[in-house]
Amino acid sequence: MDEEHHYDLVVVGGGPAGSSAAFAAAKNGIKVALLEKENSIAETVRTSGVTWIKNIKEFGIPDDCFNPIKNFSFCSPNNEVMISDSVPRAAVLDVRKSYRWLAQQAKESGADIFLKVNVNNVIKNEEGDIVGVTGIGPNGKITFHSKVVIDASGFPSTLCKAMGFVSQWKRFGAGAEYEVKAENVESDTWWLMVGQQYSPAGYAWIFPLGNNIVRIGVGVGKPESDVDPTQRLKELMDSKVGPIKKLGKLTPIEFHYGLIPNDGLSRDTVFNNLILVGDSAGQANPLVLEGIRYAIKFGRVAGKVASEAIKSGKTDKDALKPYEENWRKAIESKINSAGKVQDRWIGLSDEEWDKELDIIKELNSEEFIDFIKAEFGLSNMVKLATHHPKLAVRQLFNLVKGKK
Ligand SMILES: Cc1cc2nc3c(=O)[nH]c(=O)nc-3n(C[C@H](O)[C@H](O)[C@H](O)COP(=O)(O)OP(=O)(O)OC[C@H]3O[C@@H](n4cnc5c(N)ncnc54)[C@H](O)[C@@H]3O)c2cc1C
Numbered sequence: 001m002d003e004e005h006h007y008d009l010v011v012v013g014g015g016p017a018g019s020s021a022a023f024a025a026a027k028n029g030i031k032v033a034l035l036e037k038e039n040s041i042a043e044t045v046r047t048s049g050v051t052w053i054k055n056i057k058e059f060g061i062p063d064d065c066f067n068p069i070k071n072f073s074f075c076s077p078n079n080e081v082m083i084s085d086s087v088p089r090a091a092v093l094d095v096r097k098s099y100r101w102l103a104q105q106a107k108e109s110g111a112d113i114f115l116k117v118n119v120n121n122v123i124k125n126e127e128g129d130i131v132g133v134t135g136i137g138p139n140g141k142i143t144f145h146s147k148v149v150i151d152a153s154g155f156p157s158t159l160c161k162a163m164g165f166v167s168q169w170k171r172f173g174a175g176a177e178y179e180v181k182a183e184n185v186e187s188d189t190w191w192l193m194v195g196q197q198y199s200p201a202g203y204a205w206i207f208p209l210g211n212n213i214v215r216i217g218v219g220v221g222k223p224e225s226d227v228d229p230t231q232r233l234k235e236l237m238d239s240k241v242g243p244i245k246k247l248g249k250l251t252p253i254e255f256h257y258g259l260i261p262n263d264g265l266s267r268d269t270v271f272n273n274l275i276l277v278g279d280s281a282g283q284a285n286p287l288v289l290e291g292i293r294y295a296i297k298f299g300r301v302a303g304k305v306a307s308e309a310i311k312s313g314k315t316d317k318d319a320l321k322p323y324e325e326n327w328r329k330a331i332e333s334k335i336n337s338a339g340k341v342q343d344r345w346i347g348l349s350d351e352e353w354d355k356e357l358d359i360i361k362e363l364n365s366e367e368f369i370d371f372i373k374a375e376f377g378l379s380n381m382v383k384l385a386t387h388h389p390k391l392a393v394r395q396l397f398n399l400v401k402g403k404k
Pocket of ligand 1 (some may be wrong): 013015049113119154173277279293
């Protein structure tokens with residue numbers, strides 16, 4: 001028999017955005033269902049898991065969920081730079097542990113988690129607004145009725161597509177990664193590798209997790225390049241180029257693959273009874289294509305706003321608007337600025353990358369972190385663009401400010 005459920009809020013997708021939305025909404029006292037298609041939360045890992053310790057602390061993620069990083073190394077075909085910090089500011093997450101912790105927070109706050117529920121359609125009312133979802137559950141067809149739905153399904157954006165509000169992302173990053181055991185690992189040092197050999201439109205990386213485990217990956221921008229990241233990764237690992245050689249013998253543990261939107265903040269994210277959050281909303285920093293901290297932060301905002309709207313009995317687009325206003329105010333201008341730097345980076349030749357690293361060398365660790373995080377505070381940028389002792393750095397920050 002078909003299974004049927006009634007909730008105040010249904011959240012589709014048990015990634016960082018969905019679990020965080022379910023947590024905030026349940027904590028605010030409404031009845032929440034979190035639906036995940038896989039057998040367990042984070043069964044498949046689709047991310048490298050780099051984020052920032054400041055954000056980790058803000059979210060309350062426990063210390064045993066990440067490996068701290070304090071040295072940031074870059075290499076291009078003929079150049080190399082390492083920016084070192086006295087304290088670690090970046091981190092590589094144990095993705096499964098962290099995502100399961102986020103889902104556990106939702107559960108402890110009262111959300112019901114349904115696993116093995118693959119949502120494939122929406123239920124609409126007479127006005128054409130969403131009032132629930134249907135899918136295939138462990139026992140066949142399953143239906144969830146709700147006042148508000150949050151689409152946290154990630155790149156596929158299942159619900160907003162089913163509503164006809166959006167089509168497939170046109171510009172995106174495709175990434176392939178091996179988690180491997182390596183012989184020689186500096187556990188507090190990451191590597192970003194740029195230039196045609198590594199990725200014709202993107203970069204390759206080595207992110208350490210501790211215990212001699214590293215994630216080695218390649219990201220390729222689409223449609224800019226038709227290179228297959230999995231193939232390129234295998235070639236790089238076989239030929240052991242650049243810093244991969246220093247790792248010594250590599251024993252693969254697990255393969256990861258994923259897609260991340262890179263279309264800027266092009267989508268509306270609130271509709272009557274519907275919110276988009278995380279990758280389904282395109283909330284990613286385009287400089288290095290990182291979205292986990294935004295997924296958690298704005299997932300919580302989405303859950304809070306949705307639950308307030310439900311309590312007030314008004315869940316149309318206007319009632320959900322504070323969510324969109326909140327995230328746009330926080331990141332829109334930063335992401336637009338970062339997009340300009342990304343446009344510059346995506347077109348660089350090997351020789352130009354060698355020179356770009358000379359510019360990056362001039363940044364101190366704080367400037368570097370702000371830059372790579374796209375934390376472009378305007379006064380900071382104006383200061384750096386006007387007063388940085390190096391002309392090339394002034395030009396880079398002028399670009400961020402919007403000048404040519
Ligand atoms: C190769 C790669 C490397 C990356 N590296 C980093 C990094 O180092 N740092 C960083 O911050 N970001 C990184 N990102 C981006 C980051 O992974 C995303 O921004 C983040 O995962 C977005 O979270 P989310 O919850 O929106 O989506 P997701 O993490 O994709 O979660 C979506 C969830 O929804 C579930 N789901 C999907 N469809 C359905 C359905 N129909 N029914 C039920 N459940 C469904 C999925 O199984 C999944 O659990 C990377 C991305 C890629 C592709």
